[in-house]
Amino acid sequence: xxxxxxxGDITEEQxxxxxxxxxxxxxxxxxxxxxxxxxxxxxxxxxxxxxRSSAYRDGLPTGQAVSTTAGRLPARWVIHTVxxxxxxAEDRSALLASCYRESLxxxxxxxxxTIAFPAISAGVYGWPMDDAAxxxxxxxxxxxxxxxxxxxxLFNANAHAAFKRVVSRT
Numbered sequence: 001x002x003x004x005x006x007x008g009d010i011t012e013e014q015x016x017x018x019x020x021x022x023x024x025x026x027x028x029x030x031x032x033x034x035x036x037x038x039x040x041x042x043x044x045x046x047x048x049x050x051x052r053s054s055a056y057r058d059g060l061p062t063g064q065a066v067s068t069t070a071g072r073l074p075a076r077w078v079i080h081t082v083x084x085x086x087x088x089a090e091d092r093s094a095l096l097a098s099c100y101r102e103s104l105x106x107x108x109x110x111x112x113x114t115i116a117f118p119a120i121s122a123g124v125y126g127w128p129m130d131d132a133a134x135x136x137x138x139x140x141x142x143x144x145x146x147x148x149x150x151x152x153x154l155f156n157a158n159a160h161a162a163f164k165r166v167v168s169r170t
Contacts, residue, residue, distance in 0.1 A: 083121030
C-alpha cells in the first residue's frame with residue numbers, strides 16, 4: 001500500500017472514499033464533519049438519518065465506522081468514524097487506532113482502492129498531533145487491507161509536518 005501526505009482540504013480529494021471524523025450523532029458538526037456535510041449536500045445527511053433510525057439508534061460508537069454516499073463530493077463514499085476525545089487520565093489510543101482499522105475494513109467491504117483520512121481526533125477532540133500521527137500511520141500500516149493508496153489529507157503545515165516525521169522514520 002502506498003501512503004501519501006497532502007496538505008489541503010479533504011472535501012476536495014478525488015478518491016474512492018474520504019473519511020469523516022464524525023461525532024456519534026452522524027448528523028454533522030464542526031471541523032471536518034461540518035465541512036463534509038456542507039459540501040456533500042443533503043444526500044449524506046439523509047443516509048446518516050436513515051442509519052440513526054435503524055442500525056445506530058444510539059449513535060455510532062467511538063472507534064467504529066460506517067459508510068454513506070459522498071453526495072456532491074468528488075469521492076464516491078464517505079466513511080464516518082467517531083474518534084475518541086483525548087484524555088490525560090485515560091489511555092484511549094486503542095479507540096483511535098480502531099478508527100483507522102475499522103474505516104479500512106469498511107473500505108474493503110465496499111471495494112475502495114483509494115482512501116483519504118484526516119487527522120482523526122487531532123482537532124477539537126484535543127489529541128496531540130504528534131501522537132495522533134504516530135497512531136494513524138502505525139494503524140494503517142499494520143492493517144490487512146486491499147486498499148492500494150492511503151492519503152492523509154492534513155489541513156495545516158503543522159499537521160503535515162507531524163505526519164511527515166512519522167512516515168519518514170517508519
